Amino acid sequence: MRTLRKVAALSSFAALAFALAAAPAPASADSSKITIMVGGATKIIYLPAKLTEQLGYFKEEGLDVEIQSQPAGVDAENELLAGAVQGVVGFYDHTIDLQSKGKEVEALVIFGQVPGEVEMVATKAAGSLKSMADVKGKTLGVTGLGSSTSFLTQYLAQRAGVPSTQYTLLPVGADASFIAAIKQSRIDAGMTTEPTVSQLLKTGDAKVLVDMRTLDGTRAALGGTYPASSFYVQRAWAESHKDEAAKLARAFVKTLNFIATHSADEIADKMPKDYYGNNRDLYVGALKASLPMFTKDGKMPADGPDTVLKVLSSFSPSVKGKHIDLARTYTNEFVSSVKTAAK
Template identity: 35%
Template sequence: MPITRRAFSVAAAATLAAPAFAQAKLEKTKLAIAVGGKAAFYYLPLTISEQLGYFKAEGLDVEISDFAGGARSLQALMGGSADVVSGAYEHTINLQAKNQFIQEFVLMGRAPQIAIGVSTKNMAGYKTLADLKGKKIGVSAPGSSTNMIANLVLARAGLKPADVSFVGVGTASGALAALRSGQIDAMSNTDPVMTMLEQKGDVKIISDTRTLKGTQEVFGGPMPAACLYTHAEFVQKNPNTCQALANAIVHGLKWLQTAGPSDIIKTVPDAYLLGDRALYLASFNKVREAISLDGVIPEEGTRTALKALASFDPAVKADKIDLAKTYTNDFARKAKERFKA
């Protein structure tokens, strides 16, 4: 894939600067990363770091496998076919409630970037959330972050997850087709899909966490989203490898701080544009502020996530969760210092 002159100069500068940061020997250089819906803006920092060669610059040989949603990529980690997941932070809390310990070690998103919209065709008379009872709601994959956000919003209206039917539709063209063909009545999904449906008049947005303001309104505080996480034991045994991964992601976050829309278009694969470059760029401008600046997860945000999950999932008991074990900022802080993010 062609890399912009600007991107090349950034990458070249990083390569030249590398000796200043003598890196400890990596415990593991070949890594399998699982992600659920890689084309979504939710995971843009992962794609940027991959496309601009930042993983390779850290001595990593990374193979990224794309799944239909975050729940599937988590299954890959638990099943042993992935070393690390690029997924939603809240999975670390959910699993601890089941006495399984996974840990976030670099943050990519500081807002969930998930919007919920009702079909203007199937639900033309929509008035309140109660109207969703008995309806089919599209999510990236059952159990994924898009599903969790929908559960939270439904709970606020007194609806339980069992009051609706969740349908896995992915995060790309399949999601667009499912809504437009009338297979589903509403959708909880990420951009660029939601902006494309919104701008074409296919959905009416009823809940929006694509901006920091919208996230504050839905959750009452900051809500960490996309991150890299893995087994806590993996972090303990492979600190240099985790540092290299955090470096690559924070390098990508730093690039994104000043990248223009044309830089993004030239760097991501054409398939990610879903056939509409202008709408893709409109989506990017909408979610840009939701991207983490430095990879560090805010402590307040972890508390917001726990409170949100405990509000609709009886298995998550707030007083039984040790939030300190769900994340570490050690690697992100070192990467932030290195790249001046």
């Protein structure tokens, strides 16, 4: 009986502990903290996220912001939908893809007017892979399945006449894991960003196949301006947290203005050393080449949403044939009220 009483007591204690652990935290505990998930914080295309923190602009706006990172945009998107974070720094195209699935997400600030992505071909495979028309039977690296790199890869291949059934997409992440996949010949080509592009070019392990770091290169590859890196949130959050949304937009636009009015070297001085390690010169060079991709005011380019919808509609089963209300995938409401010095 004594043993049974002990078991019962322990069971009651365990149940109480579980209930306390499962109970929601008091509203005052961290209720003001805003967590932003970045789909690869060290990627230069997402530079404004960490730079805003480094410049102290979040604090200037009275915000308590925590920046977290996931290797791929689709992982960051999942964190947002699960309610684990309040915002995401990722590609704008996710807002269109999610609307087709019944999820209301909108971009509040547009960072990049072009993807900043580059399709790199492994030097070992370059002899037989000279354009996207040659990807049949090849393995192509992307950050994650369902990520923006997979969207763009599928579109480029289809535009070159190769359907998705004739090649393999392999999620390999970014940065060091992408470089390893190239060196180990696990992928024949793959889509990545700076500074990974410059690192691969420096070592000679890969060559540029399709370059979407510039407006001209993007228009040639995709047929128009392609707004990419952005800050997006669930629409319901933006509507119920207008003050916080406005402050976040103001902080990010101040950062875009800083980028537009400072040199790559000056910007690199503001970044944590682990973002460039022992290759500061390489990082600065990659950053300098990437600066033209950033908007100065955070606004959506006029022809951007239509281009992105055209790309996704061409191959995505979830978007193709669906009515997409582009006006609900982004808003200039918050950035339009911010005055900047950049011309």
